[in-house]
Amino acid sequence: MRISSLHPILGAALLVCSQISLAENASVKITSPADGSKLDVMAQNKLVYEVMPGPQGDHVHLYVDNKEAAILRQLKGSYALATLSPGQHDICVKVVNKSHTPIGVEQCVKVTVN
Numbered sequence: 441m442r443i444s445s446l447h448p449i450l451g452a453a454l455l456v457c458s459q460i461s462l463a464e465n466a467s468v469k470i471t472s473p474a475d476g477s478k479l480d481v482m483a484q485n486k487l488v489y490e491v492m493p494g495p496q497g498d499h500v501h502l503y504v505d506n507k508e509a510a511i512l513r514q515l516k517g518s519y520a521l522a523t524l525s526p527g528q529h530d531i532c533v534k535v536v537n538k539s540h541t542p543i544g545v546e547q548c549v550k551v552t553v554n
Contacts, residue, residue, distance in 0.1 A: 465492060465494045465495065466491075466492055466493055466494025466495075466496070466497050466535055466543065466545040467491070467492045467494075467545065468489065468490075468491050468500070468533045468534070468535060468545055468546055468547040469489065469490045469491075469547060470487065470488070470489050470531070470533055470547050470548075470549050471488045471489065471490065472486065472487065472488035472518075473485065473487070473531070473549060473551050474549065475549040475550060475551075476549075476550060476551075476552075477549070477551045477552070478551070478552050478553075478554055479524065479551050479552070479553045479554070480553075480554065481523070481524065481525070481526055481553050481554060484520055485520075485521045485524065486518050486519065486520055486521065487502065487518060487519045487520075487521055487531065487533070488517075488518045489512070489516070489517070489518075489519070489533050489547075490515070490516045491512075491515045491516065491533065491535060492515070493515065493535050493545075494535065494543070494545065496537055496543045497535035497536065497537060497543050497545065498536060498537050498538045499511065499512065499513050499515075499535075499536060500512045500515070500533050500534060500535055500536065501533075501534050501536050501540070501542070502519060502531070502532070502533055503530075503531070503532040503533075503534060504521070504522075504524070504529060504530070504531055504532075505529055505530055506530065506532075509521075509522065511540075512533070524551075524553045525553065526553050526554060527552070527553060528550060528551070528552050528553075529550070529551050529552075529553060530548055530549075530550055531548065531549050531550075531551060532546055532547065532548035532549075533546060533547055533548075534546040
């Protein structure tokens, strides 16, 4: 009998604890652009980031509006963003494992392009 079938709350708690342990000592910090920034549509906009992948992470992926935009192999650095259309955009950096599966450690910023 599975523990999660014994008690739904206990099963959910174990799932959360296992996800926390997988992400232990992992972090993502986007230093630029800042959340809420306004970016110029004509400028070369740059992402600046720093990642600690933790024991389960291998590298990071960049997502723009929930679409994968790049694989970033450096754990600290910058990346020139492709031209973004005017409007609001979500930019996320997610830690992934060797199979390119997100481990649950990420940071996202919302920007407005004018």
